[in-house]
Amino acid sequence: MFKHGMPYNPCPRCKNELQLSIEVEKKQKMATISYTYICPVCKYKDVNEYIELQLNGNKVLVRRIRLKTDSQKKLPQ
Numbered sequence: 001m002f003k004h005g006m007p008y009n010p011c012p013r014c015k016n017e018l019q020l021s022i023e024v025e026k027k028q029k030m031a032t033i034s035y036t037y038i039c040p041v042c043k044y045k046d047v048n049e050y051i052e053l054q055l056n057g058n059k060v061l062v063r064r065i066r067l068k069t070d071s072q073k074k075l076p077q
């Protein structure tokens with residue numbers, strides 16, 4: 001039984017619930033984390049946010065990139 005409460009993010013195509021997939025890619029002095037919503041039914045893919053971590057001396061620079069999508073997202077806060 002899933003689908004009680006409100007779905008976080010319904011698929012804009014087929015209205016099924018999107019699944020969040022977090023991918024981490026490490027490079028020498030940098031790592032990128034991408035948050036992607038994937039629909040298991042129609043294979044719709046929506047990259048929601050992208051975080052870049054960069055090592056600079058002993059500092060870590062964080063860049064957050066929010067990608068625009070066609071679907072409107074209104075998260076209650």
Ligand SMILES: [Zn+2]
Nearest residue numbers: 011014039042
């Ligand atoms: Zn779908």
